[in-house]
Amino acid sequence: MNTNALATKPHYPILDGLRGVAALLVVAFHVCEAHATSHLDQMINHGYLAVDFFFLLSGFVMGYAYDDRWGKMTIGGFFKRRLIRLQPMVVMGMLIGAICFYFSASNMWPGISGVPVWKLLVVMLIGFTLIPVPVSMDIRGWQEMHPLDGPGWSLFFEYVVNILYALGFRKLGKVALSVLVAVFGIVLIHYAVTSKTGDVIGGWSLTAEQLRIGFTRVMFPFFAGLLLSRVVKPTQLNNAFLWSSLLLALVLCFPRVGGAEHLWANGLYDSLSIILLFPIIVYIGASGKLAEGKGARVCKFLGDISYPIYITHYPFIYIYTGWVSNHKGMKLVEAWPWALLTYTGAFLVAYAALKLYDEPVRNWLTKKTR
Template sequence: MNTSLPDASATPLNAKPHYAILDGLRGVAALTVVAFHLCEAHATSHFDQLINHGYLAVDFFFLLSGYVIGYAYDDRWTRMTPGAFFKVRLIRLQPLVVLGMLIGAALFYFQTGPLWPGIGQTPVWLVLLVMAINATTLPVPLSLDVRGWHEMHPLDGPAWSLFYEYIGNILYALGVRKFSNAALAGLVALAGGGLVHYLLTSKGGDIVGGWSLEPEQLRVGFTRMLFPFFAGLLLRRLTRPGHISNAFGWCSLLLLAVLAWPRVGGPESLWLNGLYESASIILLFPLIVWLGASGQVKGVGSARVCRFLGGISYPLYITHYPLIYTYTAWVARHKVTLSQGLPMMVLTFGASVLLAYLSLKFYDEPVRRWLRQRFLSPASQPAQTP
């Protein structure tokens, strides 16, 4: 069976308008995630966490991914096989997963301290085994959790969302792409109902979690992926972009406001925060994506900013956390306060952005270029891959 993509001239993906603002928003969300994780090292609970809802960036990523996947591939299935789709997605996502695990393994032994006292005694062969398994994006069982945080990817925690991203892509390619709009709306409604139910009844009053193979965490992971990913697909199918002025600025401000909003309610009213997160994921994030798709980037400077943010967004997300582990271990080891740690926070933030840019230019782009040339025919290589 020929699993290569069809002739690009038949359905020219590279002729479609490119949503530069959505690229920029992805970068804004990724930068916010880094800042959230740095502040998290100084938090004592979810109630005093700065950039309190930064973890919702993951749910925004899922929705954005569904929207862009629908835009890029929904009209190509008469000439594209699931195998070809999976090949393109693997080339797009997998190289940086491998790099993230390599960086995670390289920094692992610098993270010993009160939070992870057993790191120094972890044999190298075990770290290498976990790295090799996680480099495939497959999770490791709790018996191989070398850190002790019950992570399915203990060397680079954020890879858990890529695991669910792949599941969403598989469900889309093998079945959901064939759904009528009514059937897709039914799936989104069911997933949305499950999301709201979880948020209003969960022990924490939030959607935090999804990174463990434990049953409750698996439920969180699927809940976080199913609604936004397929809601993004439905949003793409049912709406068309409008004409919004200054969309990037307004969307960035709205997104930052949602992610940085303080915790809603206290321990006695957890459901209030669940209601806030439900509204953010179900109403505000689709609005932001639609507004972003409705705007135009005007000016060379704005175009460069969106291109830069979009370029580093995925490398930043998947490579920054080993640096966060190291920073968090330093904070715990020396009992560093937020004000004391501010210079190191800024340095770690800058190092994360620099690492992402270097990873993009000297690893991800060259590797993906080689993989496309090696495994895809020239005519089947889309100029822009979501």
């Protein structure tokens, strides 16, 4: 069976654009995070919720793209398509991470200068597969499952839920899926309001606590997005990209809620944003139409750049964070030229990787697998 020769469905161009908006805000969040002293004073304070938005958006698109194709597509064909879509940029992200790690120098990571090249290469090669490394193999000191490219943790969980979807969850009816989504939502709210930091930040370490956070963060939004794709029929909304992107930016940039005295309040904000606001944003985006023109081109560009910049930007954040650490007390208002250089550089590298590597490699792999 030709498992890749499936008819291409029309895209939701506004959802592509929203993914790009979220990815660009993630990069800005990480640049600003280097100057924060705690979760309480981070600028773009809820930028970390972009990951949860990606999960929900992924579930919605997965249901739309594949739910009615299983009569023509094998499980192996599904996995092949997902690997072709995601894995080339995983390899590029780890490669960039290894290069940046090798040339990094900061008081933040005094041990990295003693990391032998063979160990760096081993971690990079394991990273190519997206298999998490245990804490004992962490070469940076942040206990990341992917110490060369931190955001790889979310791709790991993306693969996990993709596997769960293909092997069984796709067969669930609306009622059964609704019950599971409700349970996952309760678990999410409970964790968020009782967490030690008053938020859902975490999931990037191969420890029991961090794995719990990762699964808590992915299970509700992904399968809620899947359910949303099955039960909601988009209508026709004007200016859908404008309103949905503004709402998304507002959620991600909203200041910390509750302060240090009421950590539960921010946890409630996090969970309600994921459970209520993100589905509304996706619904608005799915309900909009874009005529051929500037708006469609903008959304396509944002969609194209979203994944490359998300998976390749963090090695530059390591360098910028290390530089800020070497200049104690450096405020963003003082460091803005270097912050802008980091942001712009990450963007340009992602665009080059998209055009010179990702698109050609995916096209070649698609032809080969046919």
